[in-house]
Amino acid sequence: MDPRQLSRLDTLIYAVYYAPRGRYRLYMVASEIARRYLAPTDYLIGIIGEEGSGKSTLIRGLFPGLELTNEDEGINIRRAPLYSFSPEDYFSGHTFHIDVRHELAFMQKYKIKEAIRQAIEHKRRVVVEHFDLIYDILGCNAQVLIGIGEEIIVARPTVFGPYPQNIKTIVDRTIKYRLMAHSAEDITTAILERDYGYKSSSPLIHSDVRHGFVINFQERPNIDLDELENKVLEVIKADVPIVSVPGEDVIQVGEMKIYCTGPRTHVDRSGQIENFRLLKEFRLNPLTNDYMLIGMVGHKTIAGFEDIIEYMDIED
Numbered sequence: 001m002d003p004r005q006l007s008r009l010d011t012l013i014y015a016v017y018y019a020p021r022g023r024y025r026l027y028m029v030a031s032e033i034a035r036r037y038l039a040p041t042d043y044l045i046g047i048i049g050e051e052g053s054g055k056s057t058l059i060r061g062l063f064p065g066l067e068l069t070n071e072d073e074g075i076n077i078r079r080a081p082l083y084s085f086s087p088e089d090y091f092s093g094h095t096f097h098i099d100v101r102h103e104l105a106f107m108q109k110y111k112i113k114e115a116i117r118q119a120i121e122h123k124r125r126v127v128v129e130h131f132d133l134i135y136d137i138l139g140c141n142a143q144v145l146i147g148i149g150e151e152i153i154v155a156r157p158t159v160f161g162p163y164p165q166n167i168k169t170i171v172d173r174t175i176k177y178r179l180m181a182h183s184a185e186d187i188t189t190a191i192l193e194r195d196y197g198y199k200s201s202s203p204l205i206h207s208d209v210r211h212g213f214v215i216n217f218q219e220r221p222n223i224d225l226d227e228l229e230n231k232v233l234e235v236i237k238a239d240v241p242i243v244s245v246p247g248e249d250v251i252q253v254g255e256m257k258i259y260c261t262g263p264r265t266h267v268d269r270s271g272q273i274e275n276f277r278l279l280k281e282f283r284l285n286p287l288t289n290d291y292m293l294i295g296m297v298g299h300k301t302i303a304g305f306e307d308i309i310e311y312m313d314i315e316d
Helices: 003-012 023-037 055-062 109-121 166-195 226-237
Strands: 014-018 045-046 094-101 123-127 146-150 151-155 205-211 211-216 241-243 250-253 258-261 283-285 291-296
Touching: 014 023, 014 109, 014 123, 023 055, 045 055, 045 166, 055 094, 055 123, 055 146, 094 109, 094 258, 109 123, 146 166, 151 166, 166 250, 166 291, 205 291, 211 283
Parallel strands: 045 123, 045 146, 094 123
Antiparallel strands: 014 151, 146 151, 205 211, 211 291, 241 250, 250 258, 283 291
């Protein structure tokens, strides 16, 4: 590894990225995080986030090919390979995954701790999902902590923090905005297709903004933004269920079926989308000449980033 990169890792407090809502966008961000912040000697990786936040997709992007013991698309019924690790086994794997919340239904916490400690002490990497649930008895922090809510937070803890609970507090507080924004984005996209002829095959580019979403158009659309906003608000007011179609990249919002590569990253009902509004003008990106449709949800909040590091009080 380039010495300059090691220096950057040593001085990293935390980095923050928008958490994309589509599977492939999340893969790309995860790949970038792995390239920038993971070293071959990072043996303990802590992942923190709620169900449906995209942890499984994030882990796949960070560690391509890693078999997950429990994930959105199903549960491996066989015992987690981590428990079978033996340092004498020449053919043992190098990287293991374990979902602590899932394992706690079948295994005592100290057994999970022992399996993790044995592996990392023999220089095997363990990716621990729901790391906050095991930290209290593990006896050490993760070398890299990654939390996913509305943002992806990447941190290299020191003895002064950040601690898993710091990260968890933030992602738990912000995840609802990501779910609301994603649902509002998909409803808006469906109405653009249904009523304005912008089909999913049209050259629309989706991106992210805090508490909202951006849809880019190559040409300025002839759309009444007040009318579009009211049509989305009608769906929100109807409070219809938003459900994923098992095994498919599709969600159903009331009677509308919508293509979506992040089908679990949604609110349960459209009525849970708070304070939806569209900016009443298309913003021109002068670098790409794209026209940006910007939608917002929720209200301004303090997420808690100012509390991410806890310093010890030292008396003179």
